[in-house]
Amino acid sequence: MSCDLHNMQKERICDRFFSRKNSVFRSRYEGREAVVKAFTNDAAGTALKEYSVLKTCRAKKVAAPIPIGLKEAVIVMEYVEGPTLAEFLDAAWSISGDHADGHHQVQDVAESLGAWLADFHGAFDYTLSRGDASIRNFIISRKGIVGIDFEESGEYDIIDDIGEACASVLSMRPMFSHESEEFCRCMVEGYASKAGPARIARLNEAAARALERYAEFRSDGDEMVRKAIEIRKSGLFSGEE
Ligand SMILES: Nc1ncnc2c1ncn2[C@@H]1O[C@H](COP(=O)(O)OP(=O)(O)O)[C@@H](O)[C@H]1O
Ligand SMILES: [Mg+2]
Structure with missing residues (x-):
């Protein structure tokens, strides 16, 4: 990569994106707009991991940002x-009233999130978990849903991605709304129809575990822990066995 971080910081466009750990911002690279992700603590190994995942996504046609460059702990x-x-x-969900169009659009997004997760897992032979499958790590672009942020990917149980995506949606405030439950149902159907129903066999446990993990960082965590217990007992979706 010919340019350095210092130059790209000088060419920064807009504010930095929200990031707890890293410095992430829009800049220019060879005349084109690009995003720079500079990992804290010079974590070159983490940058390389995320960059490799981006490259495989590109090769396997999983929607993710096109990797442009990698230098030490910085990705472009x-x-x-x-x-x-x-x-x-x-x-x-903040628009009140019954908007049929909006409802269908949300359903489409839920299904395509499920399909994206199935494509990602399939691209890595169902051995790599994307990690951090939170709703902040997907972008709704004009061309469809795009996954970002693969620094926590690893050879963990892939069902945890689906469980975390569910927990992330269900814990939006107001928590456990009917809409969020419907969204998860559509997403899981989208996933199962591509990856096969056997791959969601342990979803209830994965979602409960993810909720318990999220609860540790939330003032309303007690409610999430109670929900996790309910999911283990009665299943994620009402009407389940
Ligand atoms: N390629 C990208 N295009 C547009 N926005 C991005 C891109 N990559 C990251 N962002 C924005 O920056 C935020 C933080 O980036 P992310 O890779 O998720 O870092 P972190 O590991 O700190 O969560 C994202 O939530 C998103 O808003
Ligand atoms: Mg992120």
């Missing part, structure tokens, strides 16, 4: 325009 990648899935759902 394609800028993907659009709201994060968290922003998209916040906006969709």
Whole structure:
């Protein structure tokens, strides 16, 4: 990569993106808009891991930013325009009333999230978990859903990605809404129809575990822990055995 971080910081466009751990911002690279992700603590190994995942996604046609460059602990990648899935759902669900079009649009997004997760797992022969499958790590672009942020990917149990995606949606405030449950149901159907129903056999436990993990960081965590107990007892979706 010919340019250095210092130059790309000088060419920064807009504010930095929200990130707890890293420095992530829009800049220019060879005249094109790009996103720079500089990992804290010079974590070159983590940068290399995320960059390799981006390259495999590109090769296997899984929608993710095109990798542009890697230098030490800095990644440069394609800028993907659009709201994060968290922003998209916040906006969709804050509109009151019965908007049939909006409802169908949200359902489509839920199904395509499930399909994206199945494509990702399939691209890595069902051995790699994307990690951090939170709704902040997907962008709703004009061309469809795009996955970002693979620094926590690893050879963990892939069902945890589906469990975490469910927990992330269900724990949006107001928690455990009917809409969020419907979204998860569509997402899981989208996943199962591509990856096969056997791959969601342990979903209830995975979702309960993810909720318990999220509860540790939330003031309303007690409610999440209670929900996890309920999911283990009665299943994630009402009407389940
Ligand atoms: N390629 C990209 N295109 C557009 N926005 C991005 C891109 N990569 C990251 N972002 C934005 O930056 C935020 C933080 O980036 P992310 O890779 O998720 O870092 P972190 O590990 O700190 O969560 C994302 O939630 C998203 O809003
Ligand atoms: Mg992130």
